Amino acid sequence: MKIPKKIKNLDAVFNPSSIAVIGASREPNKIGHVIVKNFIDGGFAGKVYPVNPNAEEILGLRAYRSVLDIKEKVDSAVVAVPAVHVASVLEDCGKKGIKGVVLITGGFSEVGKREEEEKIAAIANRYDIALIGPNCMGVITPATRVDSVFLPIYKLGRPRVGGISFISQSGAVGGCIVDLAARAGIGMSKFVSYGNAAVINECDLLEYLAYDKETEIIVAYLEGVKDGKRFLKVAKKITRKKPIVVIKAGKSQAGAEAAKSHTGSLAGSAEAYSAAFKQASLIEAQTLEQLFDFAKIFDQVLPCGNRVGIITNGGGMGVLATDSLEEEGLQLANLSEETKKSLSAALPPYANIRNPLDIIGDADSHRYEVAINAMMKDENIDIILLIILFQTVGIDSSVVNIAIRASDQRKKPIIAVCTGGEYTEMHKRILESYGVPSYSSPSSAMRAISKFMQYAAHYSKYNQMACPAQLKTKK
Amino acid sequence: MLSKYKIPFPKFAIVQPSEDPAPYAKKLGFPLVMKALSPQVSHKTERGGVILGLVSAKQVQEAKSELLRRYQGVEIEGLLLQRMVLGKDSVELIVGGKRDEQFGQMIMLGMGGIFVEVMKDVSFRICPIEKEDALQMMRELRAYPVLSGARGRKPIDEKRLASVLLNASELLVKEDPDEFDINPLIAWHDGCMAVDVRIMKK
Numbered sequence: 001m002k003i004p005k006k007i008k009n010l011d012a013v014f015n016p017s018s019i020a021v022i023g024a025s026r027e028p029n030k031i032g033h034v035i036v037k038n039f040i041d042g043g044f045a046g047k048v049y050p051v052n053p054n055a056e057e058i059l060g061l062r063a064y065r066s067v068l069d070i071k072e073k074v075d076s077a078v079v080a081v082p083a084v085h086v087a088s089v090l091e092d093c094g095k096k097g098i099k100g101v102v103l104i105t106g107g108f109s110e111v112g113k114r115e116e117e118e119k120i121a122a123i124a125n126r127y128d129i130a131l132i133g134p135n136c137m138g139v140i141t142p143a144t145r146v147d148s149v150f151l152p153i154y155k156l157g158r159p160r161v162g163g164i165s166f167i168s169q170s171g172a173v174g175g176c177i178v179d180l181a182a183r184a185g186i187g188m189s190k191f192v193s194y195g196n197a198a199v200i201n202e203c204d205l206l207e208y209l210a211y212d213k214e215t216e217i218i219v220a221y222l223e224g225v226k227d228g229k230r231f232l233k234v235a236k237k238i239t240r241k242k243p244i245v246v247i248k249a250g251k252s253q254a255g256a257e258a259a260k261s262h263t264g265s266l267a268g269s270a271e272a273y274s275a276a277f278k279q280a281s282l283i284e285a286q287t288l289e290q291l292f293d294f295a296k297i298f299d300q301v302l303p304c305g306n307r308v309g310i311i312t313n314g315g316g317m318g319v320l321a322t323d324s325l326e327e328e329g330l331q332l333a334n335l336s337e338e339t340k341k342s343l344s345a346a347l348p349p350y351a352n353i354r355n356p357l358d359i360i361g362d363a364d365s366h367r368y369e370v371a372i373n374a375m376m377k378d379e380n381i382d383i384i385l386l387i388i389l390f391q392t393v394g395i396d397s398s399v400v401n402i403a404i405r406a407s408d409q410r411k412k413p414i415i416a417v418c419t420g421g422e423y424t425e426m427h428k429r430i431l432e433s434y435g436v437p438s439y440s441s442p443s444s445a446m447r448a449i450s451k452f453m454q455y456a457a458h459y460s461k462y463n464q465m466a467c468p469a470q471l472k473t474k475k
Numbered sequence: 476m477l478s479k480y481k482i483p484f485p486k487f488a489i490v491q492p493s494e495d496p497a498p499y500a501k502k503l504g505f506p507l508v509m510k511a512l513s514p515q516v517s518h519k520t521e522r523g524g525v526i527l528g529l530v531s532a533k534q535v536q537e538a539k540s541e542l543l544r545r546y547q548g549v550e551i552e553g554l555l556l557q558r559m560v561l562g563k564d565s566v567e568l569i570v571g572g573k574r575d576e577q578f579g580q581m582i583m584l585g586m587g588g589i590f591v592e593v594m595k596d597v598s599f600r601i602c603p604i605e606k607e608d609a610l611q612m613m614r615e616l617r618a619y620p621v622l623s624g625a626r627g628r629k630p631i632d633e634k635r636l637a638s639v640l641l642n643a644s645e646l647l648v649k650e651d652p653d654e655f656d657i658n659p660l661i662a663w664h665d666g667c668m669a670v671d672v673r674i675m676k677k
Contacts, residue, residue, distance in 0.1 A: 272581055272599065272601065274599070275578075
């Protein structure tokens with residue numbers, strides 16, 4: 001299929017080798033200052049050109065009166081000038097041959113100024129500029145340190161490099177999620193807050209991310225879509241190759257009104273959205289917590305079936321996990337005779353050799369290793385759930401390495417449940433940052449596994465699925 | 476409209492209020508249902524415009540007089556005489572259409588009668604749908620076990636129900652009605668029939 005030019009030009013937005021910050025400022029609390037500073041402090045490897053007609057130098061970089069004064073080639077621009085100057089700045093960008101623009105400035109259709117927004121969209125379209133915004137926070141590409149988000153790095157953490165790309169209609173929600181992802185150790189490929197979507201809308205971004213090799217999972221926060229029919233068509237095509245996890249805000253009557261005034265989206269009923277999501281095999285999250293609970297599980301290989309093997313050092317947690325497993329329609333795996341034999345030989349005589357496998361409160365890391373190895377080999381088991389209670393005397397940090405090594409074999413999905421306070425949370429973050437999805441409760445883990453399963457079934461229908469399937473293209 | 480979109484419905488005849496329904500009844504066979512048709516009444520059951528379970532020519536004649544009495548002062552276009560659908564272990568379903576401002580025509584499948592009103596046991600898809608969507612719509616209903624043969628019931632013919640859904644989706648796309656519902660749609664182990672249909676277009 002031929003990719004439209006403006007979608008292709010999104011490459012300039014996400015991976016530019018040179019960038020102009022138009023509206024760059026010397027004042028530390030101005031947006032135009034924070035953006036330049038974030039590019040420098042974040043370690044962006046390309047060229048940064050501050051543009052400000054009244055400054056000679058900003059943060060040690062030479063400032064230019066206009067992008068047209070820059071002699072070298074400029075791939076993209078971040079624009080944070082007052083709304084009245086946007087049109088002329090965009091004309092300059094077009095003349096300069098800039099392919100991608102992030103337009104931070106607000107004060108367009110969201111405050112009823114539709115004509116002004118159409119005017120700037122027309123300029124961008126005339127030059128085939130991929131324009132994000134207006135009224136947005138822009139983009140972050142952790143791998144190349146492209147970062148137009150105007151919130152200071154010490155206030156809003158930036159996530160590590162990973163396979164999740166996240167598109168958000170709302171800047172504030174997007175920002176919070178990026179911050180949470182950074183804290184939880186979840187990796188991201190691209191983040192974009194696309195605001196009013198005057199030129200580039202959610203469907204364009206989905207299409208771009210579908211082609212993007214760095215993106216393995218797409219996450220979307222939507223208040224509405226611009227074109228329902230196109231959204232359904234585009235999403236349906238993408239989910240055959242990549243999972244999309246979505247949250248739709250504005251499902252209640254009052255919420256829909258709020259969304260309408262927020263980004264001016266056509267409402268569309270909640271049941272229509274839910275129907276469209278099901279039809280396109282999107283994974284719908286109901287809460288922000290679920291959004292990442294569901295997305296991060298795709299760091300693992302796709303499972304071949306729904307038989308779960310549970311390892312725990314606390315009997316009660318195993319029982320809770322079994323309850324949730326049944327509730328989600330998953331299967332408790334039957335351990336093979338061989339597994340039973342090898343476990344009886346290796347585990348203490350008071351351990352009960354069954355699934356869920358309680359390796360007892362005095363378990364150390366080694367016992368986890370034995371249990372994982374046995375379940376890895378057992379053909380009756382498709383998914384391994386590791387419940388690790390870090391509160392016990394016998395457990396130390398080395399169990400984290402064992403879980404990560406098991407996950408790195410990429411033979412079966414390894415999912416962790418770690419319930420507890422600060423000490424536990426610390427280990428959970430380490431697991432997470434090495435791609436072992438970790439949950440605070442058995443129920444949230446099982447819910448995510450059931451979504452994972454549903455997607456695996458959908459994926460295998462459209463792909464010659466080797467089992468287990470490597471959704472990730474690289475590691 | 477239903478035959479154009481290959482949605483099955485029971486054999487029927489329209490009888491004028493001045494005519495004797497008995498010959499029509501004998502031709503259709505028993506049991507029968509008689510419904511009064513009036514442009515002024517859209518919910519026939521609430522108005523008492525439906526009489527079920529007619530098994531003889533005499534009962535059909537009596538039903539006609541009864542309906543004319545109940546509809547006094549209301550314009551009657553005719554009387555619909557319809558074979559009564561009597562599948563063993565049949566279930567009453569509803570298929571509806573709804574136009575969404577963002578996604579266009581949507582199709583709805585729900586359990587009929589009290590279930591749709593009280594339990595809101597319905598599922599939606601955006602038109603046009605594919606066969607897989609139709610099957611998923613059935614499985615999404617909380618009452619799906621009733622369709623698939625709970626407690627020794629004969630399961631309904633899912634293929635036929637799926638084809639009704641696909642055809643209704645095609646109707647919704649091509650005709651784009653403002654309102655559309657088949658209520659009830661009766662499904663059983665080897666059949667699926669639209670017993671009553673409402674289509675409104677401005």
